[in-house]
Amino acid sequence: MDKKTLSILKKVYANENGSYNPTLNRHEHKIPATVTQADLEILSSKGLQPNNFETFDHDNALERLLKIKEDKKLTSGFATSMFLKGLTGEMPRARQTLMSYLYLRHLYKHDFAGKDTCEICGLPKVETEDKTHQLYTYYLGHSWNELPLHYLIELEEALTFDKPEITQADRNKLTELLDFIAQADKKETPGKLEQRIASHKILDQTDKYKRYGILQTLAECGILPNPFIKPRYEAFIAQKDLWEASKKLTTSFRSDIILPLGGWKGENGVDKERCKEIFDAVQN
Ligand SMILES: [Zn+2]
Structure with a gap:
């Protein structure tokens, strides 16, 4: 724009x-x-x-x-x-x-x-x-x-926009971000991850909530896995099930970030195979 x-x-x-x-x-x-x-x-x-x-x-x-x-x-x-x-x-x-x-x-x-x-x-x-x-x-x-x-x-x-042309540099940015996330220690929370990304200035044109949005998308892809609920990439998630899973998250995790990102920790790592499956798929 x-x-x-x-x-x-x-x-x-x-x-x-x-x-x-x-x-x-x-x-x-x-x-x-x-x-x-x-x-x-x-x-x-x-x-x-x-x-x-x-x-x-x-x-x-x-x-x-x-x-x-x-x-x-x-x-x-x-x-x-x-x-x-x-x-x-x-x-x-x-x-x-x-x-x-x-x-x-x-x-x-x-x-x-x-x-x-x-x-x-x-x-x-x-x-x-x-x-x-x-x-x-x-x-x-x-x-x-x-x-x-x-x-x-x-x-x-x-859907009124043209499909953007993707360059190697665009793809490299995703690889850079995922490699950076993969360095997380086991106990790193999504909140700590966001702060680490901020201090290393990995994502341009972002603030805290915009970074959460990007990470949340990776979580919905299953690239940032969590043990509470399936990512939307894999299955239809009924709203009722999401409410139930969110209750478990609140009591056991005390996260103020919603699912599925809220359920991720460093020990869950980065699913690079899933990333390939989604981002290297036929570009049509
Ligand atoms: Zn409905």
Whole structure:
């Protein structure tokens, strides 16, 4: 994204100016005086108009996700290329796509179960989101593995992008990171790992939470293994099972980082075979 667009988004979203909209049950951001009509037109031309609220319900969101799953553009090559460009810091926005793709891998059609959040897939029964606000967090370079509704918002935009061309230097960055992680002592926690990466300046264009996002993606791939729950790369993880496993993590591990990364320790190491399987796969 060009700097101008991101700077306009920052003016709107970097603070919580605005007010609660009771109809939407959402915070509505106030457009500051420093944002001009021309600025708003730039955002609109990119589909990033502020306060772009949409109300989603479970069945509709699930149907759209399953449709995206069948989209021929969304290959593992597309998702991994995006991640590598995010990892190097060249395209921070691209970091989220692999995480979203992993969620889709084993998703299947089902009826809503539970109260407010589906116990099967984690989608809300009904919820309103400011899509631009969510995309803004990705443009900043964040990636998250919570709230599956956000994968839909992310992928609908990501699929409008061209698949990035990956260079050897991009691949080397991943190798460098994994070699660095593999040096962890047995008791190293994900929190300590993040600090080690920060002090050695391994990841450009990141802060603490952006580094967690990158590591969390590697954990969802199973490249950073954990004994509590299967990574999404391997299996569909029901929301109910994730809640149960998270309870065990909280009592035995006292980690404030969620699963699957929260369950990793230095002794679990780095699964380089898994990395090969995912990142050296046919690039189509
Ligand atoms: Zn569901």
